[in-house]
Structure formats: C-alpha cells, structure tokens
Amino acid sequence: MGLSPAWGRWVVDNLLAGARPEVIVARLEREGVAGPLAASEVSTIARSPALLVAREARVEARRLAMLARMQRDLQRTAARPHKVLRASGLSAERFFDEYYANNLPVVLEGFAREWPAVSRWTPEYFRDELGHHEVEACVGRDRDPDYDQNFKAHTERMTLRAFAERVLAAGLSNDLYLIANNRNMQRAPLRVLYDDVRWEHGLLEPDRLDGCTALWFGPRGTYTPLHHDTTNILFCQIYGQKRLWLAHPAEVSLQRGARGVYAAMDPERPKPDDPEPLWKQVELEPGDALFIPVGWWHSVRALSVSINIAFTNFTRDNFFSWFTPAAAR
Ligand SMILES: O=C(O)CCC(=O)C(=O)O
Structure with a gap:
C-alpha cells in the first residue's frame, strides 16, 4: 500500500517548498511509515512529470502574486x-x-x-x-x-x-x-x-x-x-x-x-x-x-x-x- 492521499499531498507541498527528499523521508518514518516505502514514494513523486508542471505553475503564480502585491502597496501610497x-x-x-x-x-x-x-x-x-x-x-x-x-x-x-x-x-x-x-x-x-x-x-x-x-x-x-x-x-x-x-x-x-x-x-x-x-x-x-x-x-x-x-x-x-x-x- 502506498501513502495516504493526505500524506502524498504533504510530500508534494514540501518538495515544492524546496525541502530535501531525505528530510521528508525521515519525517515520514517518524510518523510510522516504513523506511523503504517512504523512500520509494518520495522518490517517485520527486521524479514525476506532475511535480515539474506544479513547480512551473507555482513559479508563475508567485510572479503574478508579486505583481498584485506591488499594485496593492502602490495603492496605499496615495495621499487619500x-x-x-x-x-x-x-x-x-x-x-x-x-x-x-x-x-x-x-x-x-x-x-x-x-x-x-x-x-x-x-x-x-x-x-x-x-x-x-x-x-x-x-x-x-x-x-x-x-x-x-x-x-x-x-x-x-x-x-x-x-x-x-x-x-x-x-x-x-x-x-x-x-x-x-x-x-x-x-x-x-x-x-x-x-x-x-x-x-x-x-x-x-x-x-x-x-x-x-x-x-x-x-x-x-x-x-x-x-x-x-x-x-x-x-x-x-x-x-x-x-x-x-x-x-x-x-x-x-x-x-x-x-x-x-x-x-x-x-x-x-x-x-x-x-x-x-x-x-x-x-x-x-x-x-x-x-x-x-x-x-x-x-x-x-x-x-x-x-x-x-x-x-x-x-x-x-x-x-x-x-x-x-x-x-x-
Ligand atoms: O446599483 C446597484 O445596486 C448595483 C450596480 C452594480 O453593481 C453594477 O452596475 O455593476
């Protein structure tokens, strides 16, 4: 049996946030997931095309969020x-x-x-x-x-x-x-x-x-x-x-x-x-x-x-x- 969907999602979130795979595996082990299973699941997710797509989408979303934040902050500089x-x-x-x-x-x-x-x-x-x-x-x-x-x-x-x-x-x-x-x-x-x-x-x-x-x-x-x-x-x-x-x-x-x-x-x-x-x-x-x-x-x-x-x-x-x-x- 693989990881639960909730843990699978947690792995994706952490890989996208830049956490190292071995750190993620160690945490899964502490949570009771068997070592070999944790290592193989994290490695599969890390190499998956879905993660590549998610990484690109995240970069694009962050660039756009940055532009929105800039516009927001500029609004607040108006005299009134x-x-x-x-x-x-x-x-x-x-x-x-x-x-x-x-x-x-x-x-x-x-x-x-x-x-x-x-x-x-x-x-x-x-x-x-x-x-x-x-x-x-x-x-x-x-x-x-x-x-x-x-x-x-x-x-x-x-x-x-x-x-x-x-x-x-x-x-x-x-x-x-x-x-x-x-x-x-x-x-x-x-x-x-x-x-x-x-x-x-x-x-x-x-x-x-x-x-x-x-x-x-x-x-x-x-x-x-x-x-x-x-x-x-x-x-x-x-x-x-x-x-x-x-x-x-x-x-x-x-x-x-x-x-x-x-x-x-x-x-x-x-x-x-x-x-x-x-x-x-x-x-x-x-x-x-x-x-x-x-x-x-x-x-x-x-x-x-x-x-x-x-x-x-x-x-x-x-x-x-x-x-x-x-x-x-
Ligand atoms: O006057 C209203 O109640 C709504 C008008 C409005 O939201 C609009 O024209 O977009």
Missing part, C-alpha cells in the same frame, strides 16, 4: 487612499487616457446633470407616464441569502406602475429591485428612455445600445453584494443617492472563497477573519457618473429610492477574456 478621485468637465480624451486606460475609478461630477433624465425620471414619472409598460423585476429577495446570484428565481413580470407603487410604499427594503439582469432596457417600450440621455460627450457609442445598458430602480436599502464585473461600466446616478465600496482587483485576498464574480465577504459587515483590503467609499448624487473599471470589486447600497442607468458601450475597447474558475475544472 480611501477616496475615489473626482473630476468634472473632463474631455473624452483625458477620461480615456487618465482613467480608462489606467483602470482607475473616477466620479465624473455632474456628468448627467443636464440630461432630461435627471429632471424627468422619478418613481412617480415611471408610475404615471410609463406605468402601463411591462417590466421584469426581482421580488422576494429577503428570503434568499444569495438573492443576486439567484436573480432568475426571484424574477416576476408586472407593470412598471405596480412596481413603482411597491417601491414608493416599501420604505427601507432590499426585497424588491429592478436590476441589470432583468434586462428591461432591451425591451422595446423602455427604449423611449434613451431620448432622455445625451451622447455628445463622446464617452459612449449611441449606435451600440443593445445589451450595453442597464436600468436600476428600487427603494432605499437595496444592496448589491460585493462582486466585480467583466467589463468597464459607467454608472450614472439619475435619482436619489447611493453609496459604493470599491477595492482594487489586486486585492487578491478577496478571491478567497469567491464564487464566480461574487466575493465571500460583506464590506458593510466584516467578520473578524475577513480580508482587509484597502476600501474606497463613494457617495453618488443625481447627475454624477461613476466609472467602475473592469475587475474592481464593488458593493452598492441605495441611501434613498434610487434610479440609475449604466452603460458598457464605451467608444474604446471593452472586451476582456475572463478566467472562470468553475470552467477550468
């Missing part, structure tokens, strides 16, 4: 590391060169202030003027801890009037929310909302809207758990206020226990053993647009009834091949 940068009146060229190309979040203050959307879109406007249209919305989220991942199970069709009335009556609630995954902007009736958006800033491509825009509408208290997206996003606050927590993609401690793009921790309620990345916090007012760069972790809390429109149709490349751990198995 917990603040998201703010800018107003930025040209498209400066936005793309200084923020987009550098994967840096920024609040574009007053970016949408002059859009008709900001003076027009309210829960009452949605109820009274667009209320006859059908939408998909998430409801019953409170009974499911994974409400965001499981959005399909909570999706219901109703009129926008019915949904807006529920929002207005809800007070503080995370139970109902019209989210990006409900894909309401892909439905013909709500496309009238595009008439209330302005495009001349040059950041976004007005001819490429399908699948590239999202409407968010919900009561005070909605919460989107910590996750990252696989594209860059321009997140525009049209009505109400929201607070976001953001962390740099190089905060690799957040990958521990992550499921897909969702992190295992909640920045609003950290537990003692949770990672401690460098958090940036930002609050958005109507007319502000937050650039959420690809890969940045973020969670989002509505501080009031809130309406947002978000865009991914930038006039620069916004496609990234994404590693999905589940698919790699």
